[in-house]
Amino acid sequence: MAHYAKGANAERELIEMFWSSGYAAMRAAGSGISRLPSADVIASNGEKTFAISCKATKKANVYLDADEIKKLRRFAHNFGAIPLIGVRFNGKGWYFIEVHKLKITKRKKFAVSKKIAQKSGKSFEKLVKRNKLYNLK
Amino acid sequence: MAHYAKGANAERELIEMFWSSGYAAMRAAGSGISRLPSADVIASNGEKTFAISCKATKKANVYLDADEIKKLRRFAHNFGAIPLIGVRFNGKGWYFIEVHKLKITKRKKFAVSKKIAQKSGKSFEKLVKRNKLYNLK
Numbered sequence: 232m233a234h235y236a237k238g239a240n241a242e243r244e245l246i247e248m249f250w251s252s253g254y255a256a257m258r259a260a261g262s263g264i265s266r267l268p269s270a271d272v273i274a275s276n277g278e279k280t281f282a283i284s285c286k287a288t289k290k291a292n293v294y295l296d297a298d299e300i301k302k303l304r305r306f307a308h309n310f311g312a313i314p315l316i317g318v319r320f321n322g323k324g325w326y327f328i329e330v331h332k333l334k335i336t337k338r339k340k341f342a343v344s345k346k347i348a349q350k351s352g353k354s355f356e357k358l359v360k361r362n363k364l365y366n367l368k
Numbered sequence: 369m370a371h372y373a374k375g376a377n378a379e380r381e382l383i384e385m386f387w388s389s390g391y392a393a394m395r396a397a398g399s400g401i402s403r404l405p406s407a408d409v410i411a412s413n414g415e416k417t418f419a420i421s422c423k424a425t426k427k428a429n430v431y432l433d434a435d436e437i438k439k440l441r442r443f444a445h446n447f448g449a450i451p452l453i454g455v456r457f458n459g460k461g462w463y464f465i466e467v468h469k470l471k472i473t474k475r476k477k478f479a480v481s482k483k484i485a486q487k488s489g490k491s492f493e494k495l496v497k498r499n500k501l502y503n504l505k
Contacts, residue, residue, distance in 0.1 A: 246404065250404060250446075253446065254447075255405065255444075255445075255446035255447035257396045257397075257404075257407070257410065257443070258396065258397040258398070259394045259396070259397060260376075260394070260395040260396060260397040261395070267383065267384075267387060267394075269394050275417075275447045275449075276447075276448070277446070277447065305392075306392045306394070307392075308392075309390065309391060309412075309414070310391075310392035310412045310414065311412055311413070311415070311417075312392075
């Protein structure tokens with residue numbers, strides 16, 4: 232499957248998960264190509280709002296450009312949303328990592344390994360858990 | 369210009385307007401084709417959040433399907449956003465009309481005329497005006 236189609240499918244899966252948890256969620260059109268800040272997915276239940284850059288991979292690491300992170304943070308800041316990286320490693324489900332926990336590489340890329348995701352990330356269930364305010368922002 | 373491209377261009381114009389007013393805004397991917405509720409454009413400044421179905425026309429009226437309105441309301445309800453119809457009549461700029469002010473036709477379509485838009489709608493400037501909370505929701 233093409234890189235784009237695979238990413239889009241992962242985003243659609245995530246959107247279904249949000250709707251099943253009482254959230255409204257949608258994918259952005261052209262988030263990767265627009266010069267304006269954006270997120271791949273935005274979701275809210277009226278209390279918590281998440282702006283998410285999504286990555287789906289079969290590998291052990293994913294990399295994000297500094298520019299992508301910058302645009303995500305800018306979008307989330309104006310929108311009043313929490314900026315997150317959503318990573319789906321094959322067979323491991325989704326992990327959501329706060330942008331400030333990402334490790335920057337020498338090449339000015341941000342790297343997320345399975346290990347970092349499992350240590351610093353939240354599962355989807357924890358992300359959308361009720362009766363507990365998300366304490367970051 | 370094709371119908372889709374024209375609509376997409378109008379949405380892009382609106383998104384630029386929101387960014388210029390301190391909001392974050394984005395277009396939805398596939399909002400017209402997904403079976404899930406959606407809006408064409410979502411915008412927020414962290415205080416006010418708008419979920420907008422957009423129409424751009426050269427004619428004197430625009431029509432919206434009952435299903436489109438239903439999906440917009442559902443999306444906005446879950447998201448915690450204000451559902452609006454954004455209509456741009458050629459040469460008249462944008463008008464934003466609250467969904468409950470729309471008139472339903474005998475064919476179960478919702479109609480917005482220039483007259484209704486000018487009478488019941490808000491201009492973009494009024495929509496994003498600060499120091500005054502949007503009193504609907």
